[in-house]
Amino acid sequence: MKTYRLEFEHNLPIPLAETRDFFTSPLNLAKLTPPKMGFVVTSPYDANSKIYEGMIITYKITPLFGVKMNWMTEITHVKDQQYFVDEQRFGPYALWHHEHHFTEIKGGVHMKDILNYAIPYSVIGRMANKLLVAKQIKQIFDYRTKAINELFGVYRK
Template sequence: MTTIKLQTEINAPIKTVFDLNRNIDIHKQSTSKSKETAIDGVVSGLISKGETVTWRGKHFGIYLTHKSTIPEMEIPIYFVDEMLEGRFKRFKHTHTFQQKNGGTIMSDTIEYETPFGLAGKIFNTIILKKHLTNFITERNNFIKQIAEKH
């Protein structure tokens, strides 16, 4: 299993940052490079506990789908999105939010396992981990820009 941990400081209220993170429309905008779009489940607006979304996006030159559910959520402290169907063996993204000095510390913990045994591990080491880290970092920077404009 691979774990990626990221932290972003945002000069905006915790509720604003929390809602931007669970907003399907903001996710589509922040991932426009990979042409991500919601094709099933919650396809617009705020996703909530117990709901699902299926994403379709272009990664590594091919279109992939990824269906996630939100099994846990405590507004505005944290939520978890977990893969139900997709290319990973296992994928879990925990989003946590902490109010600090009038701003918000946004933390991401991504835990995943790749399929395909040794070949999957090599792909992860050489390409995938860096790709996912950059993907989430770009998304977080997009959210930061929007949140700080409010």
């Protein structure tokens, strides 16, 4: 199975505690995902829910061609105000391991995402990654950067 690794970095002009509060709420993930993906958290969490090790989060998502899919991830590691990891348990990928790292810097927080993933279906999966999936993941993270900038800009007004 061919695996791929992508890294994304972003500086946030907010305190570490505020960053933690936002990124550890499962419901906020929908705010950072392009609307065209139809991303909906289906787990019974509310706005006060915070991630913890062992937490299972389920979603509906439309990743490609309008096909709705179920997706399930587990929060496998959490170190408060430093990092957390989500891993796919069921969904469109053969492997999904997403690390979220937070480091306090002057004037805010440096956020780094490390994503390791694999596509099923061997050669067809590798072609799909080259033609579609890698570009789509990058577009999702580009959208997320824009959404974060807008959301945290609103917080500062």
